[in-house]
Amino acid sequence: MRRYHEGNHSHLGTHARSGGAHYSDERGAFVRNVLDRIGDKWSVLVICRLGERPHRFNELRRAATGITQRMLTSTLRGLERDGVVSRTVHPTTPPRVEYALTGAGQSLLSIVQDLCNWTDEHLGSIRAARQAYDQRLAESFADESTPTTR
Numbered sequence: 001m002r003r004y005h006e007g008n009h010s011h012l013g014t015h016a017r018s019g020g021a022h023y024s025d026e027r028g029a030f031v032r033n034v035l036d037r038i039g040d041k042w043s044v045l046v047i048c049r050l051g052e053r054p055h056r057f058n059e060l061r062r063a064a065t066g067i068t069q070r071m072l073t074s075t076l077r078g079l080e081r082d083g084v085v086s087r088t089v090h091p092t093t094p095p096r097v098e099y100a101l102t103g104a105g106q107s108l109l110s111i112v113q114d115l116c117n118w119t120d121e122h123l124g125s126i127r128a129a130r131q132a133y134d135q136r137l138a139e140s141f142a143d144e145s146t147p148t149t150r
């Protein structure tokens with residue numbers, strides 16, 4: 001079975017599949033790919049950190065508790081490939097490498113910060129909604145497993 005975002009609902013047209021924008025299938029796939037990159041949890045954290053100032057790799061790694069070296073490397077390479085982050089190698093011994101936001105990254109920063117601020121403002125209600133949902137789900141499973149007598 002194909003998933004919705006892979007085009008299984010072609011009868012809806014490109015407008016419905018792309019969240020309202022008019023994209024061709026190829027362009028829509030590219031947009032989703034970019035949004036996947038800039039919206040993942042590590043990219044958001046890296047963009048916010050680099051919004052403060054340029055950082056070296058290990059500074060970013062210490063700031064991103066729980067990220068592996070491999071994941072940080074992959075995240076930085078992806079953001080660099082997309083033109084969000086620049087990588088500068090300084091000719092010192094040993095070489096010093098710094099990462100910074102590009103102009104595109106700077107323009108993205110305020111959007112990412114707004115998303116983080118929204119999350120901070122709504123943590124309590126999100127936590128309550130999750131608990132209520134989990135409780136309803138647990139109760140529905142309990143109801144299904146209770147034998148009925150006739």
